[in-house]
Amino acid sequence: MYQLFQYCLNRVQQLSIWNILQWGFFSIAFFVVISMWLFALQRIDYDKEIALQNANLTNKNLNLIVAENFTQLLSRSDIYKLIAHSWLTLSPAEAESKIKAILASDQVFTRIAIFDENGQIRFASSPSKGDARLKPEVMRLLNHQQRWQVPVMSVGEISSESSELWHIPLLIPIFNHENKNGVLLIILDLGYALKLYQNIDIGETGIIHLLKSNGQELVQVRRGGIEIMNPNWMKLALDAKHLSDDNWVGEIKIHEAPSMASLKHIQPYPFYILVSREINDILREHQSLKQKYFVVLTLFSLMLLGGAFWLNLMMQWQRRSFNMLAKSEDEKNLLIANLEGERSRALDIASKDHLTGLCNRRMFMELGASHLIRNKRARSFSAVLFIDLDRFKSINDSLGHHIGDLLLKTVATRLQQMLRASDITSRFGGDEFVIMLTELEKESDVVEIAEKIVSTIAAPCLNLDGHDIQILASIGIAISPRDGNDLQALIRHADLAMYQAKQSKSGSYAFFDPSLNSTNILQFELEQRFTSALLNDEFVLHFQPKVEVSGFKIVGLEALIRWNHPQQGLIYPSEFIPLAENTGHILDLGMWVIRAACQQIRLWKDKQIPAVRVAVNVSAQQLKDDTLAGYIDACIKEFGLAHQDLEIEITETSLIDNFDEVKSKLKKIKATGVTVALDDFGNGFSSLSYIKTLPIDVIKIDKAFIADIKNSHDDAIIVNSTITLAHNLGKQVVAEGVETIDQLVHLKTAGCDQVQGYYFSRAVSAEKAEALMIKEVLFHNET
Template sequence: MQSVLRSLKKHGNNLILGEKGLVPVTFLLAFAMLTIIWWGTLSRMAHEKELVLESSISDGQNIASIVATNLNEVLDRASHYAKIGRSMMEEERFAELQLKPLLSGDPAYLRIAIFDGQANLLQSSANRRSEPELMQLVQKVGQMPTTSGADIQLIAGRPSISDNSAWRVPVVIPFTTADRQHGFLAAVIDLGYFLRLYKDIHLGDGGRIEILTRDAYQLAELNGAGLSAGVDYAGSDYAKFLGGQEQEGVIEAARPGAAEQEIAVFRMLATYPFTVVVTRDQSYVMARLTARHRDYLQRAIVVSVAVVLLMFGLLVIAYRQRRLYNVLAASEQEKRSLIGQLEQEKGRALLQASHDYLTGIPNRMLFYELAAAELARARRSRKLYGMFFLDLDKFKLINDTLGHAVGDLLLQGVARRLRESLREYDLLARLGGDEFVMLISEMTSESDIAKVAAKLVDVVREPFPDLDGHDIEISPSIGIALYPRDGQNVETLLTHADAAMYHAKAAGAGTYRFFDSSLNASSARDVELLTRFKRAIRDDEFCLHYQPRVELQEFGLVGLEALVRWQHPEHGLIFPNDFITLAEENDLIVLLGRWVIAAACRQIADWRAAGLPLVPVAINVSPKQLKDSALLETVMETLARYQIEPGLLEIEITEGCFIEDFDTANRVLEQLRANGLRIALDDYGTGFSGLKNLKKLPIYAIKIDRSFVRDIRNDNSDAVIVASTISLAHNLGLQVVAEGVESKEQLVHLKTAGCDQVQGFYFKRPVPASEIVEILRRGRFTPS
């Protein structure tokens, strides 16, 4: 749908102006409108069906819960009768009178009998001399292990199959008398009487309430006002839910012999071996939507017919326009031919006047024009622009010794390399002789401009082989002026870049200098750090600091986040903002990431060896690490080397990991999770993630970015965003961690909003491993 609309927006004007433009536009518009109409109608119908189904399941679960609760109360009375029976066996007076359930107003129990340890009938509430049905169950239970003392275990048998007693269930409770002789209380419970109490509950046609044993035997079923029993579901897919761990839920499999699709929910009794099942006919539940959905479809058909009629009307207009277009087409084509010839001649003349005849790149005139236009646009941009003035060192010597032909070939080669090294929209020109100028646009920082200059120096210094039989090496000197700081127009920037170029020549061949000398020191520091980076990893100059993660119920320690630092021998402790970007841009981040994985696992092993309580340690993984095919192998091999459980190492990724290739990144994370590692989404709210992607990710938690927590008490928008994020995460089954908590007010607000965990300076700043030892021993914090 969206692709159709984008296509209309992109090509609509061209189609309308063309010979048959209105026809395809009309069809596309009609198709788009019909798609919207029917997609909206069908989506609404599907959504309403889903809501009705969820409502029916919820109603069924409520009914099942009520029936299960009442059934539990009925069965609890059996335990009461068992205590009375035990008293009777101990020859307590008047105990026998209390074993008359009908006299005491308990119609759910038809009769009660007391047996001794040899299954001999001692007492029957119906005054029977024998109870063969109950005796058979008592004898069977007597062969089973019994529970003595106050612990009473109810065991249900299967009723005899007949029209009037199929739902009358025999039950037995074994007990021990004071003189250590075993005895039994046996009773017949009328589940038919019990279920009739719910006959007025409207479940619709085909709706029913069932009571099943744990071995899938149907003890009783209420279907409308009718009762039935005796169906054995054992071995069927329908009964698989009875073997699960869930106490309540929805039954996915169809009931054996059911002709229609049904909605069935179950509720197991916690202390008795019975399960209540409530079933509704899905077609009956959905019937209430039939008239409404028929109305939706009728409306959609009427609107669709109107759209089609409108389309045919537009096609008639298109046909008339086409006839007029054909009349004008011939003369228009002739005019275009003449205009095309004039444009070609004009283009050739402009090319010769505006481009350097030797190298083919723009000359001074065209560069001034293009650079002025680019700087005019730069006034509306917050990016940096760099004017480069490049001069070849000792070029005159090459001309004088090897001749101008070789010099011209060298200039052509330099121009070609410069053009290939720059972006398509960067400007390059030759001012004359061996002087080249470039305008580098839309750069984010001075260090980025310095990297471009360093790259150009390296490119030009590469040998030029076989220039008229000569292999030539030459170095450039580059001066750089920045817009808007060093000048507001082309002339001023060129003047300052030219001056900076002479400073570069004075510093030695093959280098660059900024017009502002302070930038040279900054770029030199980046070069210094970059040069030492691999050695720093090899010599363990990097270290990890740890920040606790605290849960908000008891303020217990639940995890640590490992943050990398560089302990530079000359510059001291360097924070990640000063070297992470440098590592990412120079393909060193994967090497650094492997060091972090090994260092974190080594530290966990050291804490374990010291006998300290362990909590999971989280490490940050960059987008480039997720592209590393050896990431999974590196993580698992490191865990195995230090004998660390996968659950003790967590992975934190940012939303930027999914910008280029969501599927590849998601597949790598799925593999990590499958091997036992837990994954959290860091800095949530600052990237691109939407609900569609969030629910697909194999994560267990999201970490709310500190920018939303900072003003949560003062900025209502931040408070609403945080509360919505917590609610969304909990609905998706995710935990929520808030970063950057620095005050008690923020902590109280987050706990009230339902946040699960926090980390920040309020509890502890990131500190070396030695300062975490006491926190691990204590295991919790006390908010001040």
């Protein structure tokens, strides 16, 4: 009866497990589908928000450009205002002559007139029937001026005649200390002023609106055309709240269509610029992507649920075969147990030295690496001891391998007995033993242990198959982290120290001496050879092209120094420039670069090659040299070059000390006609005062901002802002480190002037640079 009950209970448990699995697959599939849809909807909302934010940013940037352009155009009215003021004060004839002379070459303003304090026209550059229409506004301005003595520009009534729709009358009060008041009338030609924006692609629904200060619309600029305001156009949904904000960004309705807009007051003039674009147009691409999301998610959901159903069918089949598999379970468990036993024995054989029973090299490397990590976390010391038995080979050869094996076993036993359980003892082969001492509190503990090992091994080994043998050991010691954190490096250093100990005295120990490091040896060799390398012309220049973004034409080269070492081959600057700076050779090296660059330019010119401007890097120490400007000028004259053929590049770090002194020297260099560039902009202090006050012509954006410009929103904003700022200050922009087409497209869209990087070419020899200049136009990595 009991056996029957147990059988029934097992069947119920099995059925429950199968039911749980079947329903579990359906539940997981349903949960995954719901999660995907929730994530997709959240992602769609996020993408929509990003699209609107980007549209706002685009509108704001375009608004800023248009407003700045209009400010520059309208500011030219100040010239006429000054002349009109002199017309009231001094000689009207002389003022009229100046007005006509300036107006003859002015394409922005087409007509000038001056009203006296009674509203009568006293001067007009050309006759017009519409002046009488402006008299009420003229009188209002005169009254306002008499009351407040503040000149306020006003927009007069626009003529309804078709030929005059493009002409905007601007009225400006003028007065002097003798209370002679008047009003200056200037006719603004909107056709010329807005000609710049006719071909700007601002989107299918994008509009640039020019508004009066009261919100009345004057003109609209759409894709490919400009339209003058007419009564049938919609009224913009602008109220006093919008107009009171000089820089408003938000959502309004244009032609009853919700639009994203940016409104900016053109200070101090009675105009606003409004840039708008319909939200539906902004989100058109987003809506297309949203539909694709839904299609893909629907298909994937059907596949997932279908897969769950298929799995349910498969599980039913598995359920039927489960009983058959259960019968062989005991046999499999027995087989697994046997395999585990064999694996343990094989692992023991693979990890142990067959002669001494110590860890072999493989096991030592595994255990040692884990101990190093553990000691690093505990901030304790570790030491690797490399032990070599002196005269072991002669003993092994004279007494036989059997005696040698007994001797190795005796040494291994002594090492195991004297060391702690936490230490790792191994035999690497032959008579070489390697020990790792772990969890040391101080480095001095190693000395005591090393001395103990030396004395323990030196004790006579009695009755080794009838032989009494005494042997000494030489020990090399490397300590972590002082001599390295990598186990391979520690073993190598300990090995070097062991040979040092063996050369010093048999049966002794020695600590690793960093002066034995090959890198230090190389640095010492380079330092000793530096002077002769300059004399023997071992340095060469390689050149990396600077490519114009608009047409991919090579417009410049950057000269980069290399050391063509007779033994080491080509050495890059990162390996010898710090050495030159520390030893004081940097001044001689910098002068060599300047002269070599000028000499190479001369060679290219002699070959009738279309040479371009070559840039050389100038170090901070060179900028402290009072003879730098004179030396550059002398090199240029020596090789018969134009000063425009050379460009010097400075880094932000060179400006830290004696900023005013550096600025003064750069002014001297620039005064000769040599171009000055600020290299690695953004990687140092990035003070805007540097750009504003330094006599620089070119700004080179550091490659750190270019590397992830596609994915990093912050880097993209910094790069775009830098380009806009530089252009506003009249400076060119070069982007460094351009390696992909995505980076190039972004920079071209942002208005960058030139690019430099591996996408087009690495730094190449003068011969290869010559071939590139002959081609003039450079495409993707033709080197």
